[in-house]
Amino acid sequence: MHISIIGTGNLGYHLTRAFAKGGHKLTIWNHSLEKAQLTANDTGANICLNLSALPKSVDICFICVNEEALPEVLSQIPSHQFCLVHTAGSLSINILENFAKQYGVFYPLQSFLFNKPIDYSNIPVFIEASDYQTLHKLEVLAQFHFGKAIHLDSDKRALLHIAAVFSSNFTNAMCLLAEQILEENSLDFDYLRPLIQETLSRIQKLRPHQTLTGPAARKSNLIIQKHLTILKNHPFRYEIYNLISNFIKQQNLKP
Amino acid sequence: MHISIIGTGNLGYHLTRAFAKGGHKLTIWNHSLEKAQLTANDTGANICLNLSALPKSVDICFICVNEEALPEVLSQIPSHQFCLVHTAGSLSINILENFAKQYGVFYPLQSFLFNKPIDYSNIPVFIEASDYQTLHKLEVLAQFHFGKAIHLDSDKRALLHIAAVFSSNFTNAMCLLAEQILEENSLDFDYLRPLIQETLSRIQKLRPHQTLTGPAARKSNLIIQKHLTILKNHPFRYEIYNLISNFIKQQNLKP
Numbered sequence: 175m176h177i178s179i180i181g182t183g184n185l186g187y188h189l190t191r192a193f194a195k196g197g198h199k200l201t202i203w204n205h206s207l208e209k210a211q212l213t214a215n216d217t218g219a220n221i222c223l224n225l226s227a228l229p230k231s232v233d234i235c236f237i238c239v240n241e242e243a244l245p246e247v248l249s250q251i252p253s254h255q256f257c258l259v260h261t262a263g264s265l266s267i268n269i270l271e272n273f274a275k276q277y278g279v280f281y282p283l284q285s286f287l288f289n290k291p292i293d294y295s296n297i298p299v300f301i302e303a304s305d306y307q308t309l310h311k312l313e314v315l316a317q318f319h320f321g322k323a324i325h326l327d328s329d330k331r332a333l334l335h336i337a338a339v340f341s342s343n344f345t346n347a348m349c350l351l352a353e354q355i356l357e358e359n360s361l362d363f364d365y366l367r368p369l370i371q372e373t374l375s376r377i378q379k380l381r382p383h384q385t386l387t388g389p390a391a392r393k394s395n396l397i398i399q400k401h402l403t404i405l406k407n408h409p410f411r412y413e414i415y416n417l418i419s420n421f422i423k424q425q426n427l428k429p
Numbered sequence: 430m431h432i433s434i435i436g437t438g439n440l441g442y443h444l445t446r447a448f449a450k451g452g453h454k455l456t457i458w459n460h461s462l463e464k465a466q467l468t469a470n471d472t473g474a475n476i477c478l479n480l481s482a483l484p485k486s487v488d489i490c491f492i493c494v495n496e497e498a499l500p501e502v503l504s505q506i507p508s509h510q511f512c513l514v515h516t517a518g519s520l521s522i523n524i525l526e527n528f529a530k531q532y533g534v535f536y537p538l539q540s541f542l543f544n545k546p547i548d549y550s551n552i553p554v555f556i557e558a559s560d561y562q563t564l565h566k567l568e569v570l571a572q573f574h575f576g577k578a579i580h581l582d583s584d585k586r587a588l589l590h591i592a593a594v595f596s597s598n599f600t601n602a603m604c605l606l607a608e609q610i611l612e613e614n615s616l617d618f619d620y621l622r623p624l625i626q627e628t629l630s631r632i633q634k635l636r637p638h639q640t641l642t643g644p645a646a647r648k649s650n651l652i653i654q655k656h657l658t659i660l661k662n663h664p665f666r667y668e669i670y671n672l673i674s675n676f677i678k679q680q681n682l683k684p
């Protein structure tokens with residue numbers, strides 16, 4: 175298949191890599207040529223310099239640019255010539271209907287970092303399409319190059335994306351807050367690694383509601399107040415600590 | 430050594446287990462006899478029914494009750510008869526000075542669940558003591574039964590505890606929010622597990638500030654606003670999403 179990847183940031187880079195392993199012909203575009211070049215070097219993909227000159231032989235075109243850049247990119251792709259697929263968790267499939275006869279969504283539920291290898295084989299991909307032919311195409315690509323294909327409509331996919339933000343981006347932000355506190359006080363971040371390992375490995379076996387511990391879970395206001403006093407000169411830390419502790423305290427946990 | 434563990438909740442249970450493996454004589458107390466019995470069954474420890482009757486042969490007494498219950502427990506232990514050690518991350522060593530001639534702090538930096546096995550050998554233990562003899566005793570116990578012993582004063586230990594709350598209790602809370610969103614919408618929590626696994630494994634190799642991704646990291650206000658609109662009827666979700674996104678956005682990240 176001749177596949178085009180528009181936008182070779184974190185996701186586009188890995189989509190190109192995953193499809194390259196399957197021997198597809200690949201044409202990539204990126205607003206910065208330098209980053210397109212890095213992706214081409216790793217995958218053997220051809221670089222397209224101008225979206226209006228995307229080869230007509232492209233069977234399917236994956237758009238992996240930031241949500242904000244999408245309208246501009248869509249306006250440059252020759253209208254109705256390609257099967258267009260976007261990869262954004264929270265955008266409706268309908269945003270493509272004026273730009274293609276056949277279109278769809280291909281949302282791999284994973285967090286990608288440019289250039290950092292990752293195992294594609296257990297990543298679930300959530301797909302949606304304008305027609306059965308496109309749906310089948312996406313299903314085959316997801317099953318062959320990733321973990322599995324799951325049909326999901328745009329509204330549910332947005333909820334799934336929100337859940338992903340909480341469980342990945344925001345867990346990372348919590349660790350960032352910890353890192354900053356330790357760093358400012360000359361304490362080694364490595365001290366926390368066994369704790370973080372245990373916390374997240376529990377969630378691989380149990381559910382988060384079964385594994386809440388800590389001052390807020392045991393409703394220890396003495397410690398919560400002490401921590402808030404220590405954090406009082408750091409508004410973000412103070413407010414985040416306070417808000418999440420209140421959230422945990424109103425859960426119905428066994429004592 | 431004859432070791433007493435006062436309070437056999439999540440931490441006390443595991444402290445008893447870890448010391449039992451080393452062949453120490455163990456005497457435990459818990460406000461609910463039933464939970465003391467569960468710990469005794471797993472470890473061969475003797476149960477003490479009344480704190481005022483704690484055997485005089487006890488060499489060192491670890492207090493593992495909730496911070497709120499500590500004053501009551503301390504008032505019941507025969508004053509100045511034992512070397513007393515508390516295990517709370519955020520309480521000063523000084524709270525013990527009126528209750529013992531020799532005293533200290535023994536803070537294993539890990540999150541424990543009652544009855545759930547865990548590898549003790551890589552857990553760092555932060556220790557502090559009133560005198561060299563007690564410090565040495567705690568150091569040996571930490572090194573022999575856990576990962577390593579690190580001397581840390583009470584102020585820094587409180588900061589370390591706050592960092593632990595962020596990176597463990599609050600990461601778990603983020604996953605709980607995700608779980609609740611998925612559950613209400615009949616989406617399977619298992620979908621998130623590869624993502625959570627990847628998030629975690631990155632933090633074992635990189636630092637959190639190197640691994641931020643998602644709508645807030647790429648300053649995608651379009652998606653953030655869309656998510657906030659979806660969350661608007663859930664005050665905790667809305668406020669937590671908004672606050673943490675703002676925190677991430679004001680980080681100095683490379684685009």
